[in-house]
Amino acid sequence: xxxxxxxxxxxxxxxxxxxxxxxxxxxxxxxxxxxxxxxxxxxxxxxxxxxxxxxxxxxxxxxxxxxxxxxxxxxxxxxxxxxxxxxxxxxxxxxxxxxxxxxxxxxxxxxxxxxxxxxxxxxxxxxxxxxxxxxxxxxxxxxxxxxxxxxxxxxxxxxxxxxxxxxxxxxxxxxxxxxxxxxxxxxxxxxxxxxxxxxxxxxxxxxxxxxxxxxxxxxxxxxxxxxxxxxxxxxxxxxxxxxxxxxxx
Amino acid sequence: xxxxxxxxxxxxxxxxxxxxxxxxxxxxxxxxxxxxxxxxxxxxxxxxxxxxxxxxxxxxxxxxxxxxxxxxxxxxxxxxxxxxxxxxxxxxxxxxxxxxxxxxxxxxxxxxxxxxxxxxxxxxxxxxxxxxxxxxxxxxxxxxxxxxxxxxxxxxxxxxxxxxxxxxxxxxxxxxxxxxxxxxxxxxxxxxxxxxxxxxxxxxxxxxxxxxxxxxxxxxxxxxxxxxxxxxxxxxxxxxxxxxxxxxx
DNA sequence: TCATGCATCTCGGGA
DNA sequence: TCCCGAGGTGCATGA
Numbered sequence: 001x002x003x004x005x006x007x008x009x010x011x012x013x014x015x016x017x018x019x020x021x022x023x024x025x026x027x028x029x030x031x032x033x034x035x036x037x038x039x040x041x042x043x044x045x046x047x048x049x050x051x052x053x054x055x056x057x058x059x060x061x062x063x064x065x066x067x068x069x070x071x072x073x074x075x076x077x078x079x080x081x082x083x084x085x086x087x088x089x090x091x092x093x094x095x096x097x098x099x100x101x102x103x104x105x106x107x108x109x110x111x112x113x114x115x116x117x118x119x120x121x122x123x124x125x126x127x128x129x130x131x132x133x134x135x136x137x138x139x140x141x142x143x144x145x146x147x148x149x150x151x152x153x154x155x156x157x158x159x160x161x162x163x164x165x166x167x168x169x170x171x172x173x174x175x176x177x178x179x180x181x182x183x184x185x186x187x188x189x190x191x192x193x194x195x196x197x198x199x200x201x202x203x204x205x206x207x208x209x210x211x212x213x214x215x216x217x218x219x220x221x222x223x224x225x226x227x228x229x230x231x232x233x234x235x236x237x238x239x240x241x242x243x244x245x246x247x248x249x
Numbered sequence: 250x251x252x253x254x255x256x257x258x259x260x261x262x263x264x265x266x267x268x269x270x271x272x273x274x275x276x277x278x279x280x281x282x283x284x285x286x287x288x289x290x291x292x293x294x295x296x297x298x299x300x301x302x303x304x305x306x307x308x309x310x311x312x313x314x315x316x317x318x319x320x321x322x323x324x325x326x327x328x329x330x331x332x333x334x335x336x337x338x339x340x341x342x343x344x345x346x347x348x349x350x351x352x353x354x355x356x357x358x359x360x361x362x363x364x365x366x367x368x369x370x371x372x373x374x375x376x377x378x379x380x381x382x383x384x385x386x387x388x389x390x391x392x393x394x395x396x397x398x399x400x401x402x403x404x405x406x407x408x409x410x411x412x413x414x415x416x417x418x419x420x421x422x423x424x425x426x427x428x429x430x431x432x433x434x435x436x437x438x439x440x441x442x443x444x445x446x447x448x449x450x451x452x453x454x455x456x457x458x459x460x461x462x463x464x465x466x467x468x469x470x471x472x473x474x475x476x477x478x479x480x481x482x483x484x485x486x487x488x489x490x491x492x493x494x495x496x497x498x
Numbered sequence: 499t500c501a502t503g504c505a506t507c508t509c510g511g512g513a
Numbered sequence: 514t515c516c517c518g519a520g521g522t523g524c525a526t527g528a
Contacts, residue, residue, distance in 0.1 A: 063314075063319065067306050067308070075319055114281065120316060127293050189439065193438050
């Protein structure tokens with residue numbers, strides 16, 4: 001069996017056959033079609049006639065892409081269940097149970113259907129995340145300041161979860177809020193919430209926002225609230241790369 | 250010219266020809282291939298060999314989908330520029346200028362290429378948004394409480410933008426923070442930030458979180474901070490549907 | 499399941 | 514352009 005089967009301008013019956021076969025063989029189904037779309041669930045939407053690419057994945061994920069933007073115009077998340085109904089026109093129906101959501105695609109004209117028996121055992125290896133900023137801080141606490149001692153990672157407190165909890169050289173409790181990208185007002189509010197929570201039970205608590213940069217508004221609020229900022233880039237290049245880099249010196 | 254052109258098992262030269270023709274004709278390009286992926290930009294990633302669906306849109310959007318999940322495993326946003334390089338293997342290269350980001354897809358084997366001359370003039374019509382909650386509140390302020398008078402929508406204050414600013418029957422300033430779905434800790438922090446900002450300049454300020462429900466933690470923090478909650482569902486069915494519904498009674 | 503917070507978030511609106 | 518906040522956010526993680 002070839003990796004990709006395809007059929008141009010299929011009849012309604014062929015559409016049903018191909019879709020059903022894709023579903024039962026857990027293949028990745030792609031349909032190039034002129035269609036209308038109806039969604040009802042957490043919200044509700046309608047999309048008039050137009051040419052779109054429709055993808056149905058074996059895990060139930062359902063994507064409808066227009067010819068612009070990164071985001072699908074309509075979709076259904078993994079776990080949804082799809083089937084075809086032959087009404088006046090063939091209709092793709094995808095149903096999600098919790099929360100209840102329904103997506104219907106009226107196929108006015110199907111230009112091409114493909115059934116892709118995709119094999120993929122690889123997972124993405126990504127570096128430059130907030131998690132790696134935390135690892136860096138635990139390995140080299142001096143990137144925050146001399147004498148800083150990180151104690152907890154992802155520490156639950158009364159109203160939220162603190163990124164890094166530690167003490168400074170004076171013994172003060174220090175809360176770190178890490179952001180892998182430019183920190184905004186939201187990040188400051190988050191840090192403030194943790195600091196206020198901890199201040200209730202302990203004496204002085206310092207709050208430090210750790211990020212590559214700050215928005216203007218974040219800087220203003222941070223200063224007003226007596227919180228601090230430490231500039232830090234998320235490290236790109238995980239353990240392997242760091243090992244390589246070390247060998248260069 | 251047909252809506253969809255396609256070529257199974259193309260040679261490297263044919264791949265380059267088809268990709269270039271899709272780009273120059275502003276068509277939607279889809280490639281079913283066994284490939285490796287390298288990304289470097291805001292973060293950095295690698296993805297080993299596997300079967301994926303690659304979509305390149307005429308606006309520069311670039312998507313790589315595995316056979317699971319709603320999200321692309323790698324991508325490039327609109328405005329990126331793509332081209333093909335014929336190295337040992339054909340490579341799709343997509344470059345974004347600001348911030349600088351590069352995505353490279355090494356095409357180890359191409360099963361099928363499609364070039365879709367998609368025409369689509371429709372836009373999604375969605376109902377059930379936060380914006381519609383605000384409209385409802387301005388049309389029927391009593392859904393908040395008797396005597397409430399909404400005055401401003403999306404009102405910029407010192408540290409952020411308030412959803413709805415109004416006054417109650419006693420003349421107190423009232424801040425509303427609207428959420429179309431269950432409100433969480435973040436929503437409470439946001440409301441608290443606005444209330445504190447306004448309290449600095451005015452006397453008493455009430456803060457009301459308006460949402461269909463609250464998380465457990467949000468309820469606790471809300472009560473501790475002396476903020477209020479008003480239950481409200483986002484209205485589904487815009488002006489038309491509301492008209493229909495009225496006619497039913 | 500729910501709660502919490504990250505994300506190469508994306509996207510739109512406003513200054 | 515930056516800033517700010519919504520989103521049918523999706524998604525992983527932990528309780």
